[in-house]
Amino acid sequence: MELFDVIIVGSGPSAVSALASLKNKxxxxxxxxxxxxxxTHSLNDSISxxxxxxxxxxxxxxxxxxxxxxxxxxEYLSPKVKAPLMRYISNKFNEFxxxxxxNFFVLxxxxxxxxxxxxxxxxxxxxxxxxxxxxxxxxxxxxxxDLLTDKIGIAxxxxxxxxxxxxxxxxxxxxxxxxxxxxxxxxxxxxLRFFHKNNLFIGFPRSAYITxxxxxxEIYDYKGLEFFKPYTNSIYNSxxxxxxxxxxxxxxxxxxxxxxxTFAEKENRIDVIAMDIESKSNxxxxxxxxxxxxxxxxxxxxxxxxxxxxxxxxxxxxNLVTYIPFVNFKFIGKKEDNEFIPxxxxxxxxxxxxxxxxxxxxxxxxxxxxxxxxxxxxxxxxLSAVKYLVPSILIMQVFYPDHxxxxxxxxxxxxxxxxxxxxxxxxxxxxxxxxxxxxxxLGFYSLSFLVKKLQPGNSFHYSGTLxxxxxxxxxxxxxxxxxxxxxxxxxxxxxxxxxxxxxxxTFTIMANAMRIGEIVNKxx
Amino acid sequence: xxxxxxxEENLTREVEYxxxxxxxxxxxxxxxxxxxxxxxxxxxxxxxxxxxxxxxxHKLDVEAIEFxxxxxxxxxxxxxxxxxxxxxxxxxxxxxxxxxxxxxxxLKGLFTLIYFTLRSIYKFFKGFIxxxxxxxx
Ligand SMILES: Cc1cc2nc3c(=O)[nH]c(=O)nc-3n(C[C@H](O)[C@H](O)[C@H](O)COP(=O)(O)OP(=O)(O)OC[C@H]3O[C@@H](n4cnc5c(N)ncnc54)[C@H](O)[C@@H]3O)c2cc1C
Numbered sequence: 001m002e003l004f005d006v007i008i009v010g011s012g013p014s015a016v017s018a019l020a021s022l023k024n025k026x027x028x029x030x031x032x033x034x035x036x037x038x039x040t041h042s043l044n045d046s047i048s049x050x051x052x053x054x055x056x057x058x059x060x061x062x063x064x065x066x067x068x069x070x071x072x073x074x075e076y077l078s079p080k081v082k083a084p085l086m087r088y089i090s091n092k093f094n095e096f097x098x099x100x101x102x103n104f105f106v107l108x109x110x111x112x113x114x115x116x117x118x119x120x121x122x123x124x125x126x127x128x129x130x131x132x133x134x135x136x137x138x139x140x141x142x143x144x145x146d147l148l149t150d151k152i153g154i155a156x157x158x159x160x161x162x163x164x165x166x167x168x169x170x171x172x173x174x175x176x177x178x179x180x181x182x183x184x185x186x187x188x189x190x191x192l193r194f195f196h197k198n199n200l201f202i203g204f205p206r207s208a209y210i211t212x213x214x215x216x217x218e219i220y221d222y223k224g225l226e227f228f229k230p231y232t233n234s235i236y237n238s239x240x241x242x243x244x245x246x247x248x249x250x251x252x253x254x255x256x257x258x259x260x261x262t263f264a265e266k267e268n269r270i271d272v273i274a275m276d277i278e279s280k281s282n283x284x285x286x287x288x289x290x291x292x293x294x295x296x297x298x299x300x301x302x303x304x305x306x307x308x309x310x311x312x313x314x315x316x317x318x319n320l321v322t323y324i325p326f327v328n329f330k331f332i333g334k335k336e337d338n339e340f341i342p343x344x345x346x347x348x349x350x351x352x353x354x355x356x357x358x359x360x361x362x363x364x365x366x367x368x369x370x371x372x373x374x375x376x377x378x379x380x381x382x383l384s385a386v387k388y389l390v391p392s393i394l395i396m397q398v399f400y401p402d403h404x405x406x407x408x409x410x411x412x413x414x415x416x417x418x419x420x421x422x423x424x425x426x427x428x429x430x431x432x433x434x435x436x437x438x439x440x441x442l443g444f445y446s447l448s449f450l451v452k453k454l455q456p457g458n459s460f461h462y463s464g465t466l467x468x469x470x471x472x473x474x475x476x477x478x479x480x481x482x483x484x485x486x487x488x489x490x491x492x493x494x495x496x497x498x499x500x501x502x503x504x505x506t507f508t509i510m511a512n513a514m515r516i517g518e519i520v521n522k523x524x
Numbered sequence: 525x526x527x528x529x530x531x532e533e534n535l536t537r538e539v540e541y542x543x544x545x546x547x548x549x550x551x552x553x554x555x556x557x558x559x560x561x562x563x564x565x566x567x568x569x570x571x572x573x574x575x576x577x578x579x580x581x582h583k584l585d586v587e588a589i590e591f592x593x594x595x596x597x598x599x600x601x602x603x604x605x606x607x608x609x610x611x612x613x614x615x616x617x618x619x620x621x622x623x624x625x626x627x628x629x630x631l632k633g634l635f636t637l638i639y640f641t642l643r644s645i646y647k648f649f650k651g652f653i654x655x656x657x658x659x660x661x
Contacts, residue, residue: 048624054617061615066563069611072604333633335625368623369611373598378591378647379606380546381640387625388633 004028004253005524007272007287009260009302012114014493015293016238017148017510019245019252021517025524026251028285029242030274032110033256036088036230043085046223046339047367060085061228061367068367078460079366080118081107083228089117092277096259097298100413101420104318105457108297112256113239115295115460120343121208121235122359122504123154124165125511129355130501133403135470135479136512144511146170152236155211161203164348172211174204176222178362180331180394181344187442199350200438205343205359206507208236216244222339224365258283262306263290265486289520293492293513296462297410297418300495303466303475303483304412313409314475316420317464317500320400322428323452324358324435325374326444331392336364347396349435356431357502358398363390376450394444398432399459399502410465422456429453461505463494481516488523492516534577535564541580542606545587550619556612563608574602575660584654591644592651593661600661 005025008015011033019027042050042057050056062068063084070082081089093108109115125145128138148154149170157174158167177185188195188202195201210217210233220234231237246252258274261282270290275282292299300314342365347358363371368386375382375389407423432451439446468477472484481496483489492513494505539560543552574593579586579602586602593600613619625633655661 051615051617052620052624056615058615062559062611066559066566066608066611069563069608072563072607072611329634330630332637333625333629333631335628367611368614369607372610373594373603373607376595376644377640378587378644379610380587381644381647383546383610383622385633385637385640387621387623388629388636391625 001284001286003269004285004287006289006291006520007270007285008291008293008492009272010114010292010294010298010493011112011238011242011254012109012293012295012493013116013236013238013506013510014295014513015114015291016242016245017144017513018291018293018492018517018520019242020151021514022521023245023249023252025521027253028287029252029254030258030260030272030285031112031254031256032092032259032277033112033254034088034091034110035112035239036085038085038088038230040085040229043225043229046225047228047365048336049223069369071370078107078118079227079370080120085228085230086118088230089115096277097301098415098417099420100417101422101457103424103455104316104420104422105455106297106420107457107460108295110259111239113237113242116236116238116506117230119235119460119506120504122343123148123152123206123208123236123507124357124503125206126501126503126508127164127166130503133499134497135468140515141508141511144514145507147514148507148510152208152241153210153214153217154206155209156206157204159203160201161346161348164201165203165206171206172209172214175207175209175211175220175341176339177344178337178340178364179334180328180362180392181340181360183328183331184360184394184442184444185345191441194441195438198434198438200435201348202345203348205346207341207343208507209341210234220341222341224342227365260292260294260302262302263489264306265489270488288524289488289490291490291492291516291520292495295493296465296495299491299493300410300465301412301418303491305416309475310412310414312475313411313421314465315404315467316408316410316422316462317402317404317497318422318457319402319459319461319500319502319505320424320428320456321454321459322398322400322432323454324396324398324432324446325450326394326396326439326446327389328392328394328444330443333388334391336391340364344394347435349431351431351434354401354431355502356398356400357504358396358435361395361397363393363395374452396435398435399504400428401502402464402500404464404467404498420457424456461494461500463497463500463505466491466495467498468496469498480519481512490516490520531565532561535561537580538564538576538605539609542586542609545585546606546609547613553616556609556616559612560605560609563612564605573661574600576602576605578658578660582658584658584660585647585650588647588651589654589660590651591647592655595648 226232
């Protein structure tokens with residue numbers, strides 16, 4: 001049997017970042033790896049322009065089985081994964097993965113590229129303050145953040161948020177702003193003293209969007225089609241980077257259609273057992289080092305399954321989310337310029353306990369049906385007012401930080417079901433009140449009763465099940481992300497985060513995965 | 525073409541009634557009827573908690589009843605069906621003007637918003653009364 005130097009499980013951002021540090025080794029990437037086989041015909045302009053031109057292809061936008069209407073009578077799905085051509089992202093995941101949970105929203109992916117097929121590209125570095133609780137510091141990650149910034153292309157600006165996101169030389173130009181965000185920023189600059197005094201900082205997000213020429217990549221066209229059309233080349237997707245690495249390195253093998261179920265560490269090798277999703281037959285692959293990067297939920301399943309542990313409750317972290325809608329009355333009835341990226345600006349704020357990251361979005365790219373029923377008006381009222389109201393609306397998504405709590409856990413049952421329990425101890429609402437009252441100074445109005453508190457799980461930042469610790473114990477990892485009690489098994493995804501700051505976590509998952517890849521490389 | 529089942533006939537009656545109430549000046553096309561029926565057929569498996577038939581038989585104010593029910597329980601079947609209808613019409617060119625403005629209309633926008641906020645309050649109470657009076661849920 002062939003003995004690989006390294007087996008990496010998964011093809012999401014964590015797996016592909018670990019792989020980037022192992023290009024000179026004989027690596028096998030094992031993945032389920034579902035791809036979209038759809039060829040799009042109509043999707044060559046923004047949805048609103050296509051509607052106007054009467055060029056909407058119903059099958060591609062709503063779907064022959066009404067896929068885009070999924071949210072109405074099924075569980076909530078992000079607009080990014082419910083359009084008919086985007087269904088491949090979550091395809092088969094629930095067929096092979098059973099979950100039991102009362103109040104936690106689960107979304108997973110078996111796609112080649114994992115959830116990066118759907119992500120919003122928000123790519124912020126963690127500061128040392130964010131990394132408090134980790135056994136590593138910013139200095140351990142900096143080199144990898146820099147490499148990633150250069151390689152994948154991060155758009156942004158060194159502005160009022162640079163203490164938080166770091167001043168960087170290699171940023172691509174910040175994306176265009178919509179008139180609403182422009183007005184907000186202008187007003188904010190006039191009221192800087194007030195905002196700084198109250199710990200409120202506004203600036204551009206850091207996004208993995210290509211906004212100026214970069215090798216082999218298209219420049220983002222501001223049409224918002226990433227909600228409907230697979231593989232937008234101008235937004236980072238680990239599938240595209242995986243394919244590039246495989247094309248350039250003959251020593252790297254990619255095998256898909258395999259669900260890794262367990263591993264067994266032997267004297268001088270690790271056996272990895274994987275089930276074929278078509279034939280359901282098992283194959284054993286052997287390796288010197290194993291890197292699990294199947295996303296937090298799947299990596300946890302593989303680990304618990306391998307130790308046949310049906311008792312232990314692993315800690316479960318996720319950023320709680322609330323939405324605040326804001327209206328700027330000056331822009332009611334304004335003709336919309338529909339060409340901008342949905343994440344417009346970021347607000348960073350603190351209270352006595354926590355730091356919160358709040359992304360401000362425009363409602364331009366998705367279908368109107370996705371938000372119309374949220375207006376507190378009768379349906380005729382909504383239909384009459386919406387076209388005037390939407391240009392004046394900014395939606396703010398507030399992320400809450402998370403840390404280990406005994407009531408929030410994940411465990412595996414004997415019949416293969418993952419049980420997730422997540423109780424919302426955190427009382428949400430007071431930070432929103434502070435933001436609402438401060439934003440009045442900018443001409444943006446909201447009311448506390450309009451704040452929407454999403455079910456836990458909706459940030460998709462699942463983390464923390466196998467936390468890295470200075471002195472780890474069972475089902476924890478060390479500062480090199482080696483699983484306790486094993487010699488050569490490493491975890492490279494969000495499972496290793498011991499705490500979850502209120503910030504998009506993927507960029508840090510990627511930087512850490514590159515670091516682990518390098519540690520593994522050096523060990524061979 | 526196979527004859528419509530009683531359930532499909534009901535769904536067709538339903539969409540005709542709702543559509544006429546919401547868009548009195550627009551034409552309900554055959555494809556919207558078919559798509560609505562498809563949605564209704566899939567959806568009805570989740571159970572029916574609103575007596576939509578009664579709304580039609582008594583020619584009640586579907587807008588008012590839906591608004592009252594939505595505020596009470598967002599997942600009621602009438603809201604789901606109207607929500608589906610919105611998705612189905614918004615991709616039609618005929619309805620483009622319902623969703624987008626082509627020029628700046630600040631005053632008209634403000635006036636519309638104030639008028640429909642007040643009207644929605646009235647509709648809420650009207651919905652409440654009709655739901656109670658006619659045993660809609
Ligand atoms: C709508 C949406 C928007 C988001 N926006 C952002 C954002 O703006 N910023 C941000 O930081 N994060 C964002 N995220 C989260 C981000 O997508 C995830 O954090 C990231 O994809 C995690 O990467 P991963 O490699 O750990 O796992 P995943 O992306 O989940 O990849 C898992 C991979 O493992 C494979 N796999 C799984 N199980 C097995 C198995 N048993 N055997 C073999 N292979 C397996 C899958 O095929 C897949 O390739 C968003 C997510 C969603 C859904």
